[in-house]
Amino acid sequence: MKRTIIATVNNNSGVMNRITGLFARRQFNIESITVGMTENPEISRMTFVVNVDNERGLDQVIKQLNKQVDVLKVRDITDDSIIARELALIKVVAAPQHRGEISALAEPFRATVVDVGRESITLQVTGDQQKVEALIDLLKPYGIKELARTGITAFKRGAVKSDFETPKHSILN
Amino acid sequence: MGPETEEMQGRELKDENQEMTGASMLIQALARENVDVIFGYPGGANLTTYDEIYRTGMHHVLARHEQGAVHAAEGYARVSGNPGVCVVTSGPGATNVVTGIADAMIDSLPLVVITGQVATNAIGTDAFQEADVIGVTMPITKHNFQAREVEDLPRMIKEAFHIASTGRPGPVLIDLPKDIAAASGFFNYNQPVELPGYQPTVIPNKLQIKKLADAVSEADRPVVLTGAGVLHAHGSDELYDYITKQQLPVASTLLGLGAFPGTHELSLGMVGMHGTYTANMALHESDLLISIGARFDDRVTGALKHFAPNAKVAHIDIDPAEIGKNIETQIPVVGDAKEALRMLNEYNGTPGEFSEWKQQLQAWQEEYPLWYHEEKDFLKPQHLMEMIYEETKGEAVVTTDVGQHQMWAAQYYKFDRPDCWVTSGGLGTMGFGFPAAIGAQFAAPDRQVVAVLGDAGFQMTAQEMSILQELNLPVKIILVNNASLGMVRQWQELFYEQRYSNSVFPIQPDFVKMAEAYNIKGWKIENPGDMQEVLREALAHSGPVLMDCRVEKEENVYPMIAPGKGHHEMEGIKP
Numbered sequence: 001m002k003r004t005i006i007a008t009v010n011n012n013s014g015v016m017n018r019i020t021g022l023f024a025r026r027q028f029n030i031e032s033i034t035v036g037m038t039e040n041p042e043i044s045r046m047t048f049v050v051n052v053d054n055e056r057g058l059d060q061v062i063k064q065l066n067k068q069v070d071v072l073k074v075r076d077i078t079d080d081s082i083i084a085r086e087l088a089l090i091k092v093v094a095a096p097q098h099r100g101e102i103s104a105l106a107e108p109f110r111a112t113v114v115d116v117g118r119e120s121i122t123l124q125v126t127g128d129q130q131k132v133e134a135l136i137d138l139l140k141p142y143g144i145k146e147l148a149r150t151g152i153t154a155f156k157r158g159a160v161k162s163d164f165e166t167p168k169h170s171i172l173n
Numbered sequence: 174m175g176p177e178t179e180e181m182q183g184r185e186l187k188d189e190n191q192e193m194t195g196a197s198m199l200i201q202a203l204a205r206e207n208v209d210v211i212f213g214y215p216g217g218a219n220l221t222t223y224d225e226i227y228r229t230g231m232h233h234v235l236a237r238h239e240q241g242a243v244h245a246a247e248g249y250a251r252v253s254g255n256p257g258v259c260v261v262t263s264g265p266g267a268t269n270v271v272t273g274i275a276d277a278m279i280d281s282l283p284l285v286v287i288t289g290q291v292a293t294n295a296i297g298t299d300a301f302q303e304a305d306v307i308g309v310t311m312p313i314t315k316h317n318f319q320a321r322e323v324e325d326l327p328r329m330i331k332e333a334f335h336i337a338s339t340g341r342p343g344p345v346l347i348d349l350p351k352d353i354a355a356a357s358g359f360f361n362y363n364q365p366v367e368l369p370g371y372q373p374t375v376i377p378n379k380l381q382i383k384k385l386a387d388a389v390s391e392a393d394r395p396v397v398l399t400g401a402g403v404l405h406a407h408g409s410d411e412l413y414d415y416i417t418k419q420q421l422p423v424a425s426t427l428l429g430l431g432a433f434p435g436t437h438e439l440s441l442g443m444v445g446m447h448g449t450y451t452a453n454m455a456l457h458e459s460d461l462l463i464s465i466g467a468r469f470d471d472r473v474t475g476a477l478k479h480f481a482p483n484a485k486v487a488h489i490d491i492d493p494a495e496i497g498k499n500i501e502t503q504i505p506v507v508g509d510a511k512e513a514l515r516m517l518n519e520y521n522g523t524p525g526e527f528s529e530w531k532q533q534l535q536a537w538q539e540e541y542p543l544w545y546h547e548e549k550d551f552l553k554p555q556h557l558m559e560m561i562y563e564e565t566k567g568e569a570v571v572t573t574d575v576g577q578h579q580m581w582a583a584q585y586y587k588f589d590r591p592d593c594w595v596t597s598g599g600l601g602t603m604g605f606g607f608p609a610a611i612g613a614q615f616a617a618p619d620r621q622v623v624a625v626l627g628d629a630g631f632q633m634t635a636q637e638m639s640i641l642q643e644l645n646l647p648v649k650i651i652l653v654n655n656a657s658l659g660m661v662r663q664w665q666e667l668f669y670e671q672r673y674s675n676s677v678f679p680i681q682p683d684f685v686k687m688a689e690a691y692n693i694k695g696w697k698i699e700n701p702g703d704m705q706e707v708l709r710e711a712l713a714h715s716g717p718v719l720m721d722c723r724v725e726k727e728e729n730v731y732p733m734i735a736p737g738k739g740h741h742e743m744e745g746i747k748p
């Protein structure tokens with residue numbers, strides 16, 4: 001199953017290394033990791049999309065992350081009401097006669113044309129994973145020359161409390 | 174004579190908030206952490222630190238290889254309960270302690286390792302003796318730091334000791350660049366440790382304790398599995414009260430030996446690959462398995478698919494990540510083993526009724542005790558262990574290396590005390606046993622320390638005999654000499670159709686002469702009839718000794734769970 005996990009971590013050098021090393025070492029299957037600064041420059045926020053076989057696998061990912069001294073808080077937000085977004089840049093083969101068609105396809109996705117070449121155009125789209133994937137599927141028949149995706153970054157919808165106030169996965173007690 | 178203690182008094186504590194060098198901060202901080210000995214080796218990148226050691230008279234033990242230093246620090250940590258401190262230089266000095274750090278990590282021993290590093294402006298340039306020690310040790314330390322500003326150093330050292338010694342203990346490394354050691358700044362050690370990302374749960378949840386206690390009342394066939402966590406938590410007394418009050422049978426992991434007295438009638442002995450038949454069958458047939466400070470290592474569980482098929486599992490561990498990692502757990506208890514046991518002892522539940530179960534266990538014990546064939550012409554290693562047990566009255570600190578002799582020591586030395594046993598369990602590090610004995614002797618200067626070693630493993634760190642010679646440290650080396658990599662030979666016999674690839678020594682050094690080269694008294698024992706007398710004389714000798722005990726070469730360790738098999742499929746359970 002696919003789960004979305006967020007973590008706040010100390011913005012120290014090497015933290016990313018610690019986390020990716022941990023995932024590799026424990027054979028956790030990671031689909032994407034994003035990281036960036038938070039409102040507090042000393043703290044970064046990471047969003048992971050992980051593939052786990054079962055609850056126990058998920059439990060291990062969260063507990064092993066929690067064990068890192070530089071990891072402040074970890075939370076699985078998959079089942080919460082969340083805003084999850086990723087950005088994708090898609091370079092599509094586009095002969096001049098197809099450009100209009102492609103732009104029309106892109107419109108309902110609010111994708112924008114950010115670059116035009118002789119035989120291709122580049123679209124930028126943001127949204128949740130399904131939306132991004134749906135657009136990619138529609139564009140495939142034209143021929144995708146290059147694709148770059150940022151991976152998901154996410155947080156909880158406009159609750160008063162911060163994402164971490166009521167951890168679902170406390171350490172068992 | 175044990176290690177000198179007066180020397181350490183030479184340390185002068187400087188006042189807080191003085192300006193001093195990074196190296197001076199380090200030594201001042203170590204003194205404030207009550208470090209009474211450090212094990213190490215100097216080199217280019219830590220000369221400033223060594224200069225400070227020289228000037229302050231800090232008690233330092235010079236190993237002859239950094240691996241010796243780090244294993245000595247581990248032995249010290251295991252016996253004293255305090256972090257062992259190891260100081261080495263950059264590059265090769267640091268990579269030489271990697272094995273010991275990994276060993277301490279997997280066996281949860283508190284270490285603070287200070288590695289020298291090239292100057293900050295040279296980091297990343299492949300400078301002379303530069304190695305990415307932070308990168309190398311990231312997965313094998315509980316945490317690691319690189320000092321980038323001299324003012325950060327006191328905080329880092331304080332955090333390092335805190336992290337190493339609290340929660341689930343483990344090794345912490347500080348990488349100290351040469352220019353930071355030489356730079357000066359203000360030393361302030363009176364800051365509180367603030368680590369929001371590191372808050373171990375010490376006190377367990379009451380509800381979980383109640384659940385566990387109720388499960389015991391309801392169980393018919395309960396068994397307790399104790400691990401090193403009980404020892405790290407200093408919870409042996411609480412364990413004793415709990416077990417004797419509830420009348421629960423106890424099995425122990427290799428590393429947990431001594432947490433509960435091995436000679437007690439409720440003790441079933443060791444579990445796992447070379448555990449007793451009864452301990453393994455007890456787990457297999459149990460309906461309630463209570464693991465306290467043990468982590469269900471594969472050498473303990475055997476094949477997971479056969480593990481304790483009928484048991485409800487309760488698991489007390491200070492590390493939540495261990496709970497449910499290998500074995501599905503119905504009653505998780507996160508917390509310190511001592512605290513959990515204290516709470517269990519306070520809880521007044523209905524006592525359980527296990528008389529039928531205990532009869533069964535006793536029947537197994539009588540039917541399937543540990544066994545070996547006695548012989549007149551060969552010294553049996555198992556018999557040697559029995560003699561060591563007798564001659565030391567079960568009171569020695571026993572360290573071992575890794576292999577057959579380690580298993581025989583675990584089986585036949587009946588550990589009755591919680592502070593008698595130093596062995597490399599999780600990593601199975603050959604070369605550990607001898608330097609660990611040196612560290613143990615520093616932690617317990619007045620106790621008999623016996624290093625039970627294989628003839629192969631001893632050769633991996635034998636150079637540390639220099640320390641025995643230099644300090645007249647009375648460690649007693651007992652070589653269980655089967656002229657082979659015995660454990661490897663055993664597996665080749667059993668699983669590779671007796672193709673003894675590189676496991677039998679065609680020649681061996683003269684170990685007695687080796688010892689004599691270091692001014693250590695040595696004996697070679699070829700006739701089994703001589704063993705007891707030599708042992709008695711050697712143990713009574715005031716200085717270091719080495720006994721080269723020629724044992725039966727083809728002896729195998731039994732009983733045994735073959736790889737891929739379950740607890741109920743032990744082999745070699747009867748003569």
Ligand SMILES: Cc1ncc(C[n+]2csc(CCOP(=O)(O)OP(=O)(O)O)c2C)c(N)n1
Nearest residue numbers: 576577578601603627628629630658659660
């Ligand atoms: C550093 C290291 N290398 C290899 C091994 C694999 N190994 C495990 S036991 C063993 C044989 C040890 O021989 P010896 O020290 O003579 O002990 P014995 O088994 O004969 O008692 C070996 C090679 C190991 N555990 N550690």
Ligand SMILES: [Mg+2]
Nearest residue numbers: 627628657659
């Ligand atoms: Mg041997």
